[in-house]
Amino acid sequence: MKTRPFTFWRVRPLPGEAANSYFSRLVADECNYLPRAYASEVGLAHTFRSDELLAAIDTLPISQEDKTRLRCWTPQEAGGRIHLAGQEFLRTEFRWTRKLECTACVREVPYHRVWWHLACFNMCPVHGRPLQPLEYESLTVGRHFPRFEAVAAERLPHVELGEVGPAFESHVIATLLRPQSGRSPKYVAHLAEACEFLGRLLGNPRQPVVPPHTLADLARGYELLTSGTEGVSASVRQWLESNGDPLPAVKLGHLLGWAAYHLETMDRPLDPLMDNEPNPLLDEVANIVRCECQRLLGSGRHT
Numbered sequence: 396m397k398t399r400p401f402t403f404w405r406v407r408p409l410p411g412e413a414a415n416s417y418f419s420r421l422v423a424d425e426c427n428y429l430p431r432a433y434a435s436e437v438g439l440a441h442t443f444r445s446d447e448l449l450a451a452i453d454t455l456p457i458s459q460e461d462k463t464r465l466r467c468w469t470p471q472e473a474g475g476r477i478h479l480a481g482q483e484f485l486r487t488e489f490r491w492t493r494k495l496e497c498t499a500c501v502r503e504v505p506y507h508r509v510w511w512h513l514a515c516f517n518m519c520p521v522h523g524r525p526l527q528p529l530e531y532e533s534l535t536v537g538r539h540f541p542r543f544e545a546v547a548a549e550r551l552p553h554v555e556l557g558e559v560g561p562a563f564e565s566h567v568i569a570t571l572l573r574p575q576s577g578r579s580p581k582y583v584a585h586l587a588e589a590c591e592f593l594g595r596l597l598g599n600p601r602q603p604v605v606p607p608h609t610l611a612d613l614a615r616g617y618e619l620l621t622s623g624t625e626g627v628s629a630s631v632r633q634w635l636e637s638n639g640d641p642l643p644a645v646k647l648g649h650l651l652g653w654a655a656y657h658l659e660t661m662d663r664p665l666d667p668l669m670d671n672e673p674n675p676l677l678d679e680v681a682n683i684v685r686c687e688c689q690r691l692l693g694s695g696r697h698t
């Protein structure tokens with residue numbers, strides 16, 4: 396039997412905790428070593444690899460339920476995608492190199508929440524503030540072993556979703572917590588893309604080039620989307636009216652600026668090598684926008 400990397404396994408993997416965070420907490424419970432140094436000591440790559448860490452942790456006599464939970468929350472790469480809690484992400488959507496955290500969350504229950512690595516996750520929905528740079532290992536290149544000042548006393552804390560609603564980030568956590576919900580594995584990534592597009596369009600005046608990306612795009616887009624199809628249509632209508640063009644508009648570009656090009660590229664047949672798979676949520680948003688534009692173009696108000 397393979398030697399166990401620890402002599403204690405009193406702490407349990409928590410919801411939203413990947414193998415690197417759990418390993419670091421096991422180290423903190425075991426001795427006063429730095430997690431990275433401890434990994435090297437027991438023959439594990441100090442840069443950590445999900446499969447290697449999971450195999451090492453599998454040798455511990457913790458419950459099957461805990462092992463399954465840890466596996467679910469540990470991002471694993473296959474086919475060029477990152478798989479996490481039933482969802483699938485591109486490397487640009489889930490970034491190991493993203494060194495952000497909510498320090499208030501870590502102080503309350505010291506463990507690293509894996510959703511902080513998602514490019515679309517910007518604000519802590521529990522504490523209502525943007526994520527901050529890591530306090531420990533902020534300069535590490537690539538993957539890191541977090542280090543905590545205390546071992547989480549809680550056995551299995553309730554995961555808070557926050558009450559800063561409607562927050563996109565709360566919805567992301569809620570989705571990841573229910574991997575069996577029957578959602579498409581691309582749901583979170585597609586929702587983020589659709590929200591960003593809508594938020595960026597309606598949050599800026601009409602302009603020919605894409606406006607600079609801001610954190611507010613996604614939050615604004617999500618808030619608009621939660622108002623339902625009718626709500627989105629009304630917001631698009633209002634935006635078109637407030638961006639009224641004295642010149643006769645004969646095509647989408649006159650009404651939408653940069654976003655028209657975005658919609659046109661969506662209409663092109665997909666190139667299986669270059670393009671991502673279709674995003675039904677973005678299609679839905681695009682259709683609402685097109686519909687509102689057609690109304691104006693067809694009404695003769697601008698022709």
Ligand SMILES: [Zn+2]
Nearest residue numbers: 497500519522
């Ligand atoms: Zn927080």
